[in-house]
Amino acid sequence: MTYSPEQLLPGTQRALLHRIATAQSEGRAPSLVAAVRRQGRTVWSGARSCVDGHAPDGDTQFRIGSLTKTFTAVLVLRLRDEGLLDLEDPLEKHLPGTGVGDVTIHQLLGHSAGLGAEAPAPWWERTPGTLRPELADVLGEQTRMHNPGQRHHYSNPGYTLLGAxxxxxxxxxxxxxxxxxxxxxxxxxxxxxxxxxxxxxxWAVHPWADVMLPEPAEDLGLMAPAGQLWSTTDDLLRFATLLTDGDDRVLRAASVKQMRVPSAPAEPGAWQVNYGLGLQVVRSGSRTLIGHTGSLPGFLAALWISVEDDVAAVALTNTTAGLMVGGFAADLVDIVAESEPRIPEPWRPLPEVDAELLALTGPWYWGTHSNVLRMAADGGLELKPLQGAGRGARFTAQSDGTWIGLDGYYAGETLRVVRNSDGSVHHLDLGSFVFTREPYDPAAAVPGGVDEGGWRGLER
Structure with a gap:
C-alpha cells in the first residue's frame, strides 16, 4: 500500500475541523487560523471567523508576540556559531554600559539572568516604544529580581538586551x-x-458579554526583539522546519538541538514546563513539544513541534484573551500524531563499515552492570543498559580518538578506548569508570582490584 505524508485521512481532517470550530466558538475569538505540518509539508489548514466570508487564510498576518523571541535567539546563536561571541561571555564584553553586564548571554537566552519580567510603567505593550528610547528606560531602576543563574524568571527586557x-x-x-x-x-x-x-x-472581547473593543497596535521600539513581529501560518510552518531539522543557510542542526535543552531548573511544581534557549519545552501528555507562545493586546499565537513525530502546528487569533491558543495548538499536534502515527523509514544497512568501530560494539560491563555499545547510523556510538533504564548516552568522535557524550548521564564526558601494546582493546574509560568485556574482568584495570578467588557459589 502506498503511503503519502501529504494527505491526512478523512477522519483526522474531521477531528481537526471540529477542534478549530470549538476553539473559536468557546474561546469567542473574532477569527482563528491554524495549520499543521507533517514531514516538511503542510497537510491541513483551517480557519473560523465571526464574519461570514472573511475567514483568514495562510497568508493573513497576525501579531505573534513573544514568538519573536525565538527569532532573536536564532540570531544570537548564529553569532556564536561564527565565533563572534561565546554564550558564557558576560554581556558587558560585547554590549558595555547596560548596568547588568555581568549576566551571561546564555542566561539571557534562557531567562535565568534574574532580570525583571517587564519594562517599567506605563504598560509597554500598549504604549509607543518612543516612551523608552534608551536601554535604561527598558530596564528601569530595579534591574535585578533574582541572582543570575539560580532560577528561571521570564524577562522581556532580557530579550531587548539580546536584540541590542x-x-x-x-x-x-x-x-x-x-x-x-x-x-x-x-x-x-x-x-x-x-x-x-x-x-x-x-480586538479585546469583553469577558462577560459578547461585545468587542479594538486594541492599539503600537510599535514597541527597543522592545521589538521581545515581541514585535507579524507573521502568517504559512511562514511560521517554514520556521518550524528550521526548528525541527536545522538549515545550514540559517542555523545548523546541532545549534537547533541546543536550543531545545532546558537551560535552568523548572519552577517548583512545574516540571512539565521548561525553557531552553529561545524555545519553550513542555510535556503534553506523552509528548515533548518545543516552540513558543505569544501574546500582545489583540493577539495570541502558538507554535508547537513534536520533533519525534515530525509534526508541527501553528495557531493565530486576534483576541486579547479567552482562547487558550497554546493548548489548542498542542491538541492539533496530538490529533495528527495519535490518529496517524509516523511511518518509520525502511531499515537500511550502513554504506560502509569501520572495522575498528565495529570491534567496539557489543556487551560491556561496568562492574556487574550490563551495557551494550552500538554503532549509530550517523557514525557515532550509543551506550545503553542492556535491560531497563539507567545511565546511557550517545557519543560523537573527536579528532584525538576520544568520544564526547552528547546527552544523558554522560553528556560532556569523555569516552577513551584504552588499548594493549598490540593495539587490541583493553578496556573503556568513561569519566573514570572502567568498562570491561567480562564482569570484573581480572585482566583489566578494575579500580580496587578483583578478588583472586574469583567468582564462587555459596559455601555450605
Missing amino acids: LVEKVRGASWAQVLRREILEPLSMRRTGPHPQSPHAGG
Missing part, C-alpha cells in the same frame, strides 16, 4: 539583520516588524 547585542555585533538594526539572516533565506516574505495587508485587526 545583535545590533552591536552586526552593525545593523535588529530588523535588518532578521530579514537578511532568517526571513529571506527561509522565504518568509510575509513576516516582519510591521503589518502588511492582508492582516487581522486586534
Whole structure:
C-alpha cells in the first residue's frame, strides 16, 4: 500500500475541523487560523471567523508576540556559531554600559539572568516604544529580581538586551539583520516588524458579554526583539522546519538541538514546563513539544513541534484573551500524531563499515552492570543498559580518538578506548569508570582490584 505524508485521512481532517470550530466558538475569538505540518509539508489548514466570508487564510498576518523571541535567539546563536561571541561571555564584553553586564548571554537566552519580567510603567505593550528610547528606560531602576543563574524568571527586557547585542555585533538594526539572516533565506516574505495587508485587526472581547473593543497596535521600539513581529501560518510552518531539522543557510542542526535543552531548573511544581534557549519545552501528555507562545493586546499565537513525530502546528487569533491558543495548538499536534502515527523509514544497512568501530560494539560491563555499545547510523556510538533504564548516552568522535557524550548521564564526558601494546582493546574509560568485556574482568584495570578467588557459589 502506498503511503503519502501529504494527505491526512478523512477522519483526522474531521477531528481537526471540529477542534478549530470549538476553539473559536468557546474561546469567542473574532477569527482563528491554524495549520499543521507533517514531514516538511503542510497537510491541513483551517480557519473560523465571526464574519461570514472573511475567514483568514495562510497568508493573513497576525501579531505573534513573544514568538519573536525565538527569532532573536536564532540570531544570537548564529553569532556564536561564527565565533563572534561565546554564550558564557558576560554581556558587558560585547554590549558595555547596560548596568547588568555581568549576566551571561546564555542566561539571557534562557531567562535565568534574574532580570525583571517587564519594562517599567506605563504598560509597554500598549504604549509607543518612543516612551523608552534608551536601554535604561527598558530596564528601569530595579534591574535585578533574582541572582543570575539560580532560577528561571521570564524577562522581556532580557530579550531587548539580546536584540541590542545583535545590533552591536552586526552593525545593523535588529530588523535588518532578521530579514537578511532568517526571513529571506527561509522565504518568509510575509513576516516582519510591521503589518502588511492582508492582516487581522486586534480586538479585546469583553469577558462577560459578547461585545468587542479594538486594541492599539503600537510599535514597541527597543522592545521589538521581545515581541514585535507579524507573521502568517504559512511562514511560521517554514520556521518550524528550521526548528525541527536545522538549515545550514540559517542555523545548523546541532545549534537547533541546543536550543531545545532546558537551560535552568523548572519552577517548583512545574516540571512539565521548561525553557531552553529561545524555545519553550513542555510535556503534553506523552509528548515533548518545543516552540513558543505569544501574546500582545489583540493577539495570541502558538507554535508547537513534536520533533519525534515530525509534526508541527501553528495557531493565530486576534483576541486579547479567552482562547487558550497554546493548548489548542498542542491538541492539533496530538490529533495528527495519535490518529496517524509516523511511518518509520525502511531499515537500511550502513554504506560502509569501520572495522575498528565495529570491534567496539557489543556487551560491556561496568562492574556487574550490563551495557551494550552500538554503532549509530550517523557514525557515532550509543551506550545503553542492556535491560531497563539507567545511565546511557550517545557519543560523537573527536579528532584525538576520544568520544564526547552528547546527552544523558554522560553528556560532556569523555569516552577513551584504552588499548594493549598490540593495539587490541583493553578496556573503556568513561569519566573514570572502567568498562570491561567480562564482569570484573581480572585482566583489566578494575579500580580496587578483583578478588583472586574469583567468582564462587555459596559455601555450605
